[in-house]
Amino acid sequence: MRIVSSFLMIFFVCFFESGKAQSDTLDKYILTPSPSFKPHINGAAIFGARPGSPILYKVAASGQKPIHYSVKRLPAGLSLNENTGIISGVLNKKGSYRMELTVTNSLGKNSRSFTLKIGDQLALTPAMGWNSWNCWGLSVNEDKVKESAQALIDKGLVDHGWTYINIDDGWEAANRNADGTISPNEKFPDIKSLSDWLHSQGLKFGIYSSPGTRTCGGFLGSYKHEMQDATTYTNWGVDYLKYDWCSYDSVYKAEGDTSLAAFKKPYEVMRNALRQQNRDIYYSLCQYGWRDVWKWGAEVEGNSWRTTGDIEDNWESLKAIWSRQTPLYPYAGPGHWNDPDMLIVGKVGWGDQLHQTGLTADEQYTHISLWCLLSAPLLIGCDISKMDKFTVSLLTNDEVLALDQDIAGNQAQQKINGKDYQVWVKKLSDGKHAIGIFNLLDNKKELSINWDDLGLSKTEHVRDLWRQKDLGKFKNKFDVNVDPHGVSLIKVF
Structure with a gap:
């Protein structure tokens, strides 16, 4: 996580206030059928x-x-x-x-x-929940966290598997206690009671730190206090730790050892501290994909690891992160997941001034479809209390979410990389396949996908996952018209 500049924040606010009518017209783009009243x-x-x-x-x-x-x-x-x-x-x-x-x-x-x-493994499927950063940035406080959790419940997201409520940077006191333990600042007057309340609702509680002396936001890190902090987290009932490289870079450089072992060391130190706790804490490594973390993240018992820098709510950022996921599929699986960063749907802002995401409706379908195909952690980054019907529909389509939560844990592979389109295929635990057909153009495109090119049978039954609708049997190929920057997400069997 890197701090967004005030210039960019002002630009975002001005730009999106002028175009806020976008959120008023999104209902017409809803594809997910209305939920059934049956259980x-x-x-x-x-x-x-x-x-x-x-x-x-x-x-x-x-x-x-x-x-x-x-x-x-x-x-x-x-x-x-x-x-x-x-x-x-x-x-x-x-x-x-x-x-x-x-x-x-x-x-x-x-x-x-x-x-x-x-057994020895946690996170047998990717985490699903909410993180405060893309919404509130350093302005996060206890009331905002509790309001987000209540909205997660009230809007029914908890009924579809969203459970983690994670506080990012900005919760830490200015100084440690006399005994070296860490405390929350005045924005979180009773963090243990907040944790207890979340657990009483069936939700899980996440927190944030850095292996350096300071976090990215300038708050206290865990350097040389790893065991104390892990014990404190356990006492608070923490279920998830995001551990962000941040100022550890200065420690790394000062020590003068640029080996991979030295780069891994801070994550091993906290791993050892977490291992001694009588509590399961999901371990999320955040160091932007440096030193090919996907090759060693599981060795330090990371349950997920960031594969890129921070995401922003625009098409170019989404595409840049997308482009780096292609070779990473061998490293994902139950207990250890590639993390292309948080979700950028709904109202985001990295502070008190929120705006509607810069992604179009079609780009948001691409975003959620791709993350689910990748078996990525799904962490909502918007103000859930202000979530519109369109955004709720994106995040409560159980057939789409099932791809992310499939117990086989296979990350999709890019099978076709055309000049202006891509096709990704994910093998599911029941032997079926999920396919994402993505249009990279600024205009609609008619695409014809040959089953042979994907290693599939001559005839495949096709189901549209966003519309939850069977489309019938297709022999040899599948023809589809895909919207600009959009996706056709199907299951074949």
């Missing part, structure tokens, strides 16, 4: 935890409220709140615990198998 279980079909660590898992289910939750074969040591769908407790023995989830309302019921895997 339906969403989200990942697997969850990982370590032996002896506290477990908190909320069954994601949509449909008319109230919904009743039940579980068959719930292991001893765990309990279910039948009114909220929150599973909690502790399991001490390694193994795969297979159970059946059922949700019921006045209109029917829905069941699905679910596996709780107790």
